[in-house]
Amino acid sequence: MSSDESRPLLGEIQPQPDERSLQSENYLSQVQNQGLYLATFASVLGPLSFGFVLGYSSPAIPSLKQSSRPELRLDDSQASWFGSVVTLGAAAGGILGGFLVERTGRKLTLMLCAVPFVFGFTVILSAQNAWMLYLGRVLTGVASGITSLVVPIYISEIAHSGVRGMLGSCVQLMVVIGILGAYTAGLVLEWRWLAVLCSIPPCLLLGSMAFMPETPRFLLLRQKREHEAVAALRFLRGPLVEHQRECLELQAHAGEQEALSLAEFKNPSIYKPFCIGVSMMFFQQVSGINAIMFYAETIFEEAKFKSSGAASVIVGSIQVFFTAVAALLIDKTGRKVLLVLSGLIMAASAAIFGMYFKMTPPIPNNSSQVLFLNSQLSLAVTEGHSLAWLAVLSLGLFIAGE
Incomplete structure (x- = not known):
């Protein structure tokens, strides 16, 4: 294909809406989603681990309140801290995740967050006093905060428009499956063995993500590694589509990734969706659902x-x-x-x-x-x-x- 023929993809003469829609349909009709689903499954082991963290305190607190060891026996105040201190770690993890995801990449950040997950549950199961229990919860909270930030970014950047909404919903689905898993396992497992079980999903996350690709968007826009981006798209879309075409489209929209200045928030198209998004997250949190889960x-x-x-x-x-x-x-x-x-x-x-x-x-x-x-x-x-x-x-x- 000559450079003149490919120029519309780069944007001086854009196709008409109907033509763009037809091109998109033709492209998606040739996509094979097996690799995409595999990468998504590997990444959502992170939200699954997050769910186990959220659900762990519910069955663990009654056992800890009745512990035969006085140094581990929690009163009402200590039990309240044990359940809620994870949110402090999650807040710190969200900030840390924002730093890591732009510098080390989506894939490596996801692999790194498995470390505080496993280390946190290891501290809990080896705890000798209440402060070790708190420390373990904070560490798992840090990992949860990183996960809740990175996984939606990873999925949105590897998924195509045909399944992006469905795959994005898998994040919350895996969180609640993890909560349910902790509740169910808590019926038969003592709190230490439950901590061992909860450390298994992050181990699987670390192992499986090692074989998954980095997102093509990050490789192109942050690292300028076009050959690796094409290889990632070949894994995610299958061999039948024009991978170079999607790479060109990602490069053409590179300007959309520029940082916003405070002055730009005067624009209604900027501040309105920002306020709506923040308000939705705020009211979801203050609805009280987390208290019920913890x-x-x-x-x-x-x-x-x-x-x-x-x-x-x-x-x-x-x-x-x-x-x-x-x-x-x-x-x-x-x-x-x-x-x-x-x-x-x-x-x-x-x-x-x-x-x-x-x-x-x-x-x-x-x-x-x-x-x-x-x-x-x-x-x-x-x-x-x-x-x-x-x-x-x-x-x-x-x-x-x-």
């Missing part, structure tokens, strides 16, 4: 459920099911529709949940608000309150909407 078994114990562990598994199962449904629908219904539907379900279920407890008599309790509400729910269920099903349904809907 302390699920403790909450159900305080609520006097007969089997708090089984109740936690049910909560995790609901999350996994509806996250999988969202992953299958996201490319068909669009992101906005699912976000609006999720918000409406959460708002309605929270309102119904509050109305139910407004109608039930208060019960004196010195526990936190979440434990207090769950205690009332348990009492209503055991005493056969006529509207008890409403509280159970609203709680299930809230988790489904989240």
